[in-house]
Amino acid sequence: MSLATAIRLAGALSAALAVAACSGTAPSQPDPPSSSTPAPPVTGTVTADGAGDPYYPTDGNGGYDVTDYHVSISYDPPARKLDGDTVITAKAGTDIARFNLDLHGLEVSAIEVNDKPATFERQGEHELVITPAEPVANGSTFRTRVRYGGVPKTMEESNLGTNGWQIARSGGAFAAGEPHSATSWYPANDTPRDKATFKLTARVPTGWSVISNGREEPSTSDGGWTTYTWVEPTRIATYLTTVGIDKWTFDRSTLPDGLPVVSAYAPGAEEKKSVERRLPEVLAFLSEKFGPYPQSAAGGIYLNENIGFSLETQGRPIYAKWADLPVLVHENAHQWFGDSVSVQNWADICLNECFASYAQWLWEEAKDDKDLDAEYRREVARASDRFWNRKLYDMGPGNEFTAVYDKGTLALHALRRQIGDEAFNRVLREWPAKHRDGNASWPEFEEFTQQVAGQDLREFFAAWFRNEGKPADQYLYPGNLRR
Missing domain, CATH: 2.60.40.1730 (tricorn interacting facor f3 domain)
Known part of the structure; x- marks a missing residue:
C-alpha cells in the first residue's frame, strides 16, 4: 500500500x-x-x-x-x-x-x-x-x-x-x-x-x-x-x-x-x-x-x-x-513483496512496505540515472529526531503504516551498502522465490540475509529495524556511504 x-x-x-x-x-x-439462532452447548x-x-x-x-x-x-x-x-x-x-x-x-x-x-x-x-x-x-x-x-x-x-x-x-x-x-x-x-x-x-x-x-x-x-x-x-x-x-x-x-x-x-x-x-x-x-x-x-x-x-x-x-x-x-x-510473500504477523509489515518503497528508488536509479547515495545522504541530513524514533519491526498496533515508507527506504539502502550489491541483489530475488505463495516473518528475513551475505548483521538490524533512534555512524554510513 x-x-x-x-x-x-x-x-x-x-x-x-x-x-x-x-x-x-x-x-x-x-x-x-x-x-440468529443461539448455538447449543457442544462437547x-x-x-x-x-x-x-x-x-x-x-x-x-x-x-x-x-x-x-x-x-x-x-x-x-x-x-x-x-x-x-x-x-x-x-x-x-x-x-x-x-x-x-x-x-x-x-x-x-x-x-x-x-x-x-x-x-x-x-x-x-x-x-x-x-x-x-x-x-x-x-x-x-x-x-x-x-x-x-x-x-x-x-x-x-x-x-x-x-x-x-x-x-x-x-x-x-x-x-x-x-x-x-x-x-x-x-x-x-x-x-x-x-x-x-x-x-x-x-x-x-x-x-x-x-x-x-x-x-x-x-x-x-x-x-x-x-x-x-x-x-x-x-x-x-x-x-x-x-x-x-x-x-x-x-x-x-x-x-x-x-x-x-x-x-x-x-x-x-x-x-x-x-x-x-x-x-x-x-x-x-x-x-x-x-x-x-x-x-x-x-x-x-x-x-x-x-x-x-x-x-x-x-x-x-x-x-x-x-x-x-x-x-x-x-x-x-x-x-512479490506482500502479495506472493505475505506477512506472518502485522509486525512484519516492513517486508511489504519497505521493499515496495525501495523499488521506487531502484526504478529512479535505473530509469532516471538518480544517484541514490546522494539522495540517501540528503534524506539523512534533514531527518529529525521524530523521524528516527520509529521502529521498522514490531512497531506496535496502529503504527504499522508510518516509518516503513521513508525510514524503511533508507534502511534498505544502508543494508545494500552494508552487504554489497551482489548479495543484496541475491536477496531481492531469492527471498521471494524461497517463500513464493506463502508467508514469512521479519526474523526469518534477518536470518536469510545473514546467510546470503555471510555476515553477522544482528547489530545492524537492531540499529535500523528493531530499535528507535538514529543508528550509530558505523550502521548509518556503511561501505561507500562513508564520506
Whole structure:
C-alpha cells in the first residue's frame, strides 16, 4: 500500500449455486430468521476466535485452513443492497465442534456445513460463531455455505483512511483497505496467515460492470442483469481481494509471455491510461530485480476517488485519483513483496512496505540515472529526531503504516551498502522465490540475509529495524556511504 503523504515523495459449489451463477440469476435466499439462532452447548473442540496475531488478536480464527472461497453476490447500486452466497472450503486442523468466521455488519440468513443446516450466533463486532449439525473430523475437508445480505458498510478508520466497502462518486462501489476490507462484503478467515484461492461471481444491473482479482471469465446477461466471473487461482490473503462495481472503461491486452492484463477506469479516471501504459515496462523491470512475475494476471483499477491510499490488491492494484508512475511501481512491487510473500504477523509489515518503497528508488536509479547515495545522504541530513524514533519491526498496533515508507527506504539502502550489491541483489530475488505463495516473518528475513551475505548483521538490524533512534555512524554510513 502507498500513502498519499508518504509516496508522493471453494472447491466446487452445489449444483444449485452453479446453475444460479451460470444463468445470471441471483443466488437463492431463504426467508431470513428474525434473529440468529443461539448455538447449543457442544462437547468437543471449540476453535479459537483469533489466528494469533498479537496486534489484532481476534482477527482470523483457529482450527482450520481455508483452501478456497467462492463468493457470489448480487448488488444493486441505486439501493446499495447486497445479497451474498459464499461457500468456503477448508481443511480441519482438529476435531471441530464449533468454529468462527469473520463478518462485519451484514445480516446472516442461513448457514450450512457440509450441506446440513448449522446453528449460528453473532458475537462482538465481527465474530460469526457456527455450530455444525455434526462435528468436523480432524484432517477432513469441509464446506461452509453462508447466505447473507444487507447494505455493506465501511469499517474502522486506520491511519491510512477508511477500510472496507465504499461508495464511489458515480454511485458504484468498491472494497479496499488494510489491514481489513474483505469481511465488509463476505465472510472469511480474515488473517494474512490463511491464504486461499478465490472466485467471485457478481451479478449487477446491466449497464454496470465488475472488476476483481485474477482472470476474467465470460459474462452472461439475463432479465436486465449481467453476471461477471473472476477467478484467482493463486492463493491470496483476504485483505488483498477486491470488487469494483461501476461503469468501467476496460483495457484488455497480454504481456509478451501471454499473461492477461485487464485494467479498468472509473468514469472521470480515463486520463490515467497514460500511467497504466507503462505497466508492461514496470513489470519487466521488477521481474529483472525480483524474479518472474508471481501472479496469474496483471492490470489496475483506477478510481476517481481521493482516498488516502492506493492498495496492492493482488494482480490488479487499486489506485486513488492522485496515483502516478511511482505509485504504479510501488504497488506492483508488492506483487512479490506482500502479495506472493505475505506477512506472518502485522509486525512484519516492513517486508511489504519497505521493499515496495525501495523499488521506487531502484526504478529512479535505473530509469532516471538518480544517484541514490546522494539522495540517501540528503534524506539523512534533514531527518529529525521524530523521524528516527520509529521502529521498522514490531512497531506496535496502529503504527504499522508510518516509518516503513521513508525510514524503511533508507534502511534498505544502508543494508545494500552494508552487504554489497551482489548479495543484496541475491536477496531481492531469492527471498521471494524461497517463500513464493506463502508467508514469512521479519526474523526469518534477518536470518536469510545473514546467510546470503555471510555476515553477522544482528547489530545492524537492531540499529535500523528493531530499535528507535538514529543508528550509530558505523550502521548509518556503511561501505561507500562513508564520506
